[in-house]
Amino acid sequence: MVSEYLKERFGTKVYKLSLSSGCTCPNRDGLIGMGGCTFCSEGGSGEFAAPPLPLEDQIRLARKRVDAKIPARIPPDERRYIAYFQSFTNTYVRTEAERIKLRSLYTEAVRRPEIAALSIGTRPDCLPPEILDMLADLQKVKPVWVELGLQTVHEKTAAAIRRGYSLPVFEKAVRDLKEIGVEVIVHVILGLPGETREEMLETVRYLAELHVHTAHSNNTPSAELPAGSGRAIDGIKLQQLQILRGTPVGEQYLQDPFPVMTLDAYCALIRDCLDLLPEDIVIHRLTGDGPKSLLIAPLWSADKKRVLNTMKRVLNTT
Numbered sequence: 001m002v003s004e005y006l007k008e009r010f011g012t013k014v015y016k017l018s019l020s021s022g023c024t025c026p027n028r029d030g031l032i033g034m035g036g037c038t039f040c041s042e043g044g045s046g047e048f049a050a051p052p053l054p055l056e057d058q059i060r061l062a063r064k065r066v067d068a069k070i071p072a073r074i075p076p077d078e079r080r081y082i083a084y085f086q087s088f089t090n091t092y093v094r095t096e097a098e099r100i101k102l103r104s105l106y107t108e109a110v111r112r113p114e115i116a117a118l119s120i121g122t123r124p125d126c127l128p129p130e131i132l133d134m135l136a137d138l139q140k141v142k143p144v145w146v147e148l149g150l151q152t153v154h155e156k157t158a159a160a161i162r163r164g165y166s167l168p169v170f171e172k173a174v175r176d177l178k179e180i181g182v183e184v185i186v187h188v189i190l191g192l193p194g195e196t197r198e199e200m201l202e203t204v205r206y207l208a209e210l211h212v213h214t215a216h217s218n219n220t221p222s223a224e225l226p227a228g229s230g231r232a233i234d235g236i237k238l239q240q241l242q243i244l245r246g247t248p249v250g251e252q253y254l255q256d257p258f259p260v261m262t263l264d265a266y267c268a269l270i271r272d273c274l275d276l277l278p279e280d281i282v283i284h285r286l287t288g289d290g291p292k293s294l295l296i297a298p299l300w301s302a303d304k305k306r307v308l309n310t311m312k313r314v315l316n317t318t
């Protein structure tokens with residue numbers, strides 16, 4: 001799990017600071033689509049980010065929240081954080097001025113002594129050469145993770161959720177990121193409308209195969225990833241579909257409710273997903289915890305303690 005991995009890698013517990021880059025999303029502003037992916041809320045799937053203030057202020061505010069949970073025995077100047085830019089598409093720039101501003105923001109972040117790594121959530125179709133150059137430069141200062149929202153490998157579901165890019169675009173993005181040594185974390189959503197359990201497992205199986213093929217073989221898969229050069233997928237985030245008020249999927253559910261997994265069924269699915277994944281893929285997340293005020297279903301996801309206890313029980317009974 002990610003907490004042990006971070007401790008081992010950085011020699012201390014590392015905390016996430018949710019920050020805003022000020023980027024929007026091409027799937028919301030009309031370049032690719034309007035209204036975004038059907039599950040995405042107004043906050044761009046990152047409700048906990050700091051407001052778009054100067055970085056110094058964002059970090060101060062985010063640290064205030066996070067530091068309340070850090071044991072007092074760790075002095076403030078020994079605390080380490082991940083600068084986490086999750087909401088919207090954090091490599092989406094429309095002008096040269098925006099690109100320069102983004103580079104300066106991320107450069108400022110990686111140069112700060114308390115920042116151990118930079119984590120950037122984005123879309124695979126928003127990684128042009130000049131952005132890859134920027135990521136390569138940042139990576140020379142601190143580890144850079146890029147989080148790609150794949151959600152599913154099934155094109156019919158991708159179309160239904162209006163993801164706005166095809167699987168080969170994802171494969172190219174993984175290849176490009178691995179070529180510059182950036183770590184790749186993939187988001188998968190379990191329980192998208194119309195997907196069977198087997199189809200969800202197929203998405204995870206695909207990622208496992210992509211990873212193993214790249215890490216251990218000289219026969220590259222169709223994605224032509226750099227063979228034997230390391231892991232293709234460094235980390236994975238699995239989460240249940242959160243049906244939120246104000247999203248197209250929320251409207252769809254309210255008008256014509258579709259089946260939603262029970263907590264037990266979800267935990268059993270997670271167990272089967274974990275069985276498919278190679279051990280060297282770091283598990284960053286096993287459930288989603290979106291804003292409770294917007295949650296329509298599944299209501300069990302609002303009870304974090306119950307989710308964690310059930311997950312532990314199901315994972316330990318195999």
Ligand code: SF4
Pocket residue numbers: 025026027028035036037040041044045087088089123149
């Ligand atoms: S790409 Fe991300 S931010 Fe954009 S609409 Fe989809 S989930 Fe939301």
